[in-house]
Amino acid sequence: MSEDEVADGAARSGSAETGRRRGGARAASGRRRSSHSMAAVVAEAVALLDEAGEPGLTFRALAARLGGGVGSIYWYVSSKEELLERAADHVLADVVAQTAHVGATEDPVAALRELAIAFYAATVHRPWLGAYFLQDTGTQPNGLTLYDRMGQQLMRLDLTPRQRFDGVAAVMAYVVGVAADRGQDPPPEVRDGRVERDAYVATFRAGLLALDEGDFPFLHHVAEEFAAHDDAEQFRAGLDLLLAGIRLQAGLPS
Template sequence: MDAVLTAAVALLDEAGEPALTLRALATRLGTGVGSIYWYVSGKDDLLDRAMDHVLGGVLTAVEKQDRSGDPIDVLRVMAVTLFDAIVDRPWLGGRFMQDIGTHGNALRLYEKLGQQTLRLDLTPRQRFHAVTAIVAVVAGSAADLGQEPPQEVLDGSVGREEFLGRYAEMWRELDTEEYPFLHEIVDEFDGHDDKEQFLAALELTLAGLRRQSGT
C-alpha cells in the first residue's frame, strides 16, 4: 500500500489530479489496473488516501516539534510546517479543507492546532474561530500560491518578476483618485515575495488571537 500511495503522490505532484488515473498508476507501478483495486475502491478513495499519506508526514513533523513554549509561537511553527507541505501541491489544499470532518491525519492536525488554543484564555467559540482562521490562512494561501503559473512563465519566455511587473505597470496607469489603494501598494506588489505575503497574513491572524486571549 505504501508503494501505491508513494506513486500516486508522485503523479499528483507532477501534473495534478487529471494525471492520476488508475491506469496511469498501474503503468507507473508496472502492474495491471485490477491489482490497484486490491488497495482502493476508485479514484476518489485513492485521492483521499494520497492526501492522508502526505499529511501523515506533516503530522510526524509537527509531533516532533517542541510544543512546550508560548502556544501562539507553537501555532506559528505548526502553521508554517503545514503551509510548506501543501504550497506546491494545489491538489492537496482543497481536499485538506474537505476532509477535516473525517477521521484521518487532516483531523488529527486540526486537533493538534486546537490543543494549543486550550492553553489560551479563550471561550470554546473563540477557540473554534481561531483554529478555523489559521487553517483558512494556511490552506487558502497555499492553494492560491500553488496555482499553475501562466504558460509563458512555465516555458521560460517570461520571468515571474516581469510577469508581475506587467500588472504593476497597468496599476500605475490607473486614475489615482479612482484607485488610491492600488497606487499606494503597487510598489509592494511589484516583485513581492509569496512566502512573505503568507507569513504576514499568518502574523495578522496570530496577533489578533494573542490580543483576544490577553497573552
C-alpha cells in the first residue's frame, strides 16, 4: 500500500532525469515502441523487489514488466547499483513525507522514537532495503534528510555535539540491524499460506528445545518468548532501551 511517487526530483548525477512525460493513456493507434519514464522504472523496480527480493530485480524482468527491451533501462540508470539506490531512496521519500509533522511540539526523545519507528515500518516488509542500507548509508538525499531529522531532535537536548552524533548513529544502526535480522525469517513457504504460520513457529520452538540445555541454557530459557514474540513489539522494546540510555545521558527523568 501507499505506492505513490513522492519526491522523484532531487536530481542526482547529471545524465538522465528527463523522460518525464509518460502521457498517461496515450497507447492509441500505431505506436510501435513503448515509452518509459524514470518514475515508472523506479516504481516497477520497487514492486519487483517487494515481490521477489533483491535476486528478483533483474534487468530482463524489469524490461518485461515495462513492456520494452533491456537496453532501454540503461538510458535511465547506469548500473544495477544505481537502480537499487533510486529504489531505496524512493521508499525513503515516503518515510520522510509521512514524518513531516513530527518534532515540533513533542518531547524530543518521543519524536526520535517516532522517526525510528516510521523508518522501521518502511523496512519491515522489505528485507532488501535493510540489506541495501548496510552497505551504502547516507549518500542518498532522503537518507540524509531522515538522518538530519533525527539529529534535530537531539539538538533540543542538553548533550555535546559528539553525544548527539553518536546517538543518531546508534539509532540508525539499530534500525538497520533489526531490519536485517527479520525478513528471511519465514523460510519460503510461510510467505503466502497463513495457516502454516503456527506450525512453523511450533517447529522452530521444538528445534530450540531439542538443543542440549547444558550448552544453550538461555535458548531454552526464552524458547517460549521466541515462539510467541511479535517483531514490531520487540523492535520497540530494544529501541526504548536505547532511548532510555539517551534520556539518562541528557539528564532527563525516567
